[in-house]
Amino acid sequence: xxxxxxxPLLLILHRGWVEARLLALGQKHQQLFELADAxxxxxxxxNNWKDExxxxxxxxxxxxxxxxxxxxxxxxxxxxxxxxFSGS
Numbered sequence: 273x274x275x276x277x278x279x280p281l282l283l284i285l286h287r288g289w290v291e292a293r294l295l296a297l298g299q300k301h302q303q304l305f306e307l308a309d310a311x312x313x314x315x316x317x318x319n320n321w322k323d324e325x326x327x328x329x330x331x332x333x334x335x336x337x338x339x340x341x342x343x344x345x346x347x348x349x350x351x352x353x354x355x356x357f358s359g360s
Contacts, residue, residue, distance in 0.1 A: 273321040280350040281318055284333070285311065291345045303340060310336035310347075326351075 288311045295304040310332045317325040333347045 273318070277326070277351075278318075280353065281314065281329070283350050284329075284347050285314060287345055287347065287350070288314075291343070306336055306339065 288307060292304055292307055295301075295307065313332065314329060317329060330348065330351060333351075337343065337346065337348060
């Protein structure tokens with residue numbers, strides 16, 4: 273795995289847990305369920321990395337983000353940013 277990719281993927285996991293906690297507090301169970309669907313494979317994919325896994329991760333996140341437009345958790349921007357920790 274490209275070392276430059278590790279940081280944004282870790283940040284996506286971190287932000288996913290933050291969002292999950294907020295969704296649980298807000299009793300937004302369906303959205304929480306769909307966030308878990310989008311994130312659940314990420315650790316396995318990272319641990320068993322192949323270059324094509326990036327597109328699988330991107331697809332899962334895009335499906336979630338397309339359904340929940342307006343969320344302040346814009347996961348795809350971390351994959352596309354040169355500095356994923358800025359502004360987080």
